[in-house]
Amino acid sequence: MNEMSCECTKLIDNLITRNRRDAKQVGFQFRNSLDAFKSGIVEGAKELIARHLYRSGVYQASLDSSLSRHFDPLKILSSLEKRVSKSEPDIYSFFLQNKQRVEEQSQGVDIDKLLRGVLKNKESSKGLLEGNVLRELAQVKLLIERMERLDKYLASWRESIRMEGTVEMKVIVDIHSP
Numbered sequence: 001m002n003e004m005s006c007e008c009t010k011l012i013d014n015l016i017t018r019n020r021r022d023a024k025q026v027g028f029q030f031r032n033s034l035d036a037f038k039s040g041i042v043e044g045a046k047e048l049i050a051r052h053l054y055r056s057g058v059y060q061a062s063l064d065s066s067l068s069r070h071f072d073p074l075k076i077l078s079s080l081e082k083r084v085s086k087s088e089p090d091i092y093s094f095f096l097q098n099k100q101r102v103e104e105q106s107q108g109v110d111i112d113k114l115l116r117g118v119l120k121n122k123e124s125s126k127g128l129l130e131g132n133v134l135r136e137l138a139q140v141k142l143l144i145e146r147m148e149r150l151d152k153y154l155a156s157w158r159e160s161i162r163m164e165g166t167v168e169m170k171v172i173v174d175i176h177s178p
Helices: 007-064 073-087 089-097 099-107 111-116 122-159
Strands: none
Touching (some): 007 073, 073 099
């Protein structure tokens, strides 16, 4: 292939340079959008995890308080912390990092309503409470795992957004005379 040696070369080089710069800017915008998306998903997941943790804490606090339904958020957090610190290191780590977020769930969880059906029959209440604690903690584990997997996937997607490398020039026909 003959190499172009006229003004076309400068024109093509300028076009490629400008298009690569534009592609780099688009890639930057895509990465920012992906980061914003990731942040939103992670924040939503943390809220869901906090909600399940708080609910688990309500059930555990009732177990710790002889099947009572009258306790404050501090008792709930204390019971929850005692439960997960022993047997659930991943959940406990999340709890410690997001304690305030978990506590804020007290505004949206109606303790009486949550415990009403569970505490009706005193004979089966302990088993139901324990089952509900385990179910809520299982949901927490699942959500933490999903959040971590999503974080890895989105990190790899982010790194693959390199638009400037897709801009190239291929000489198909050179109609210039020698």
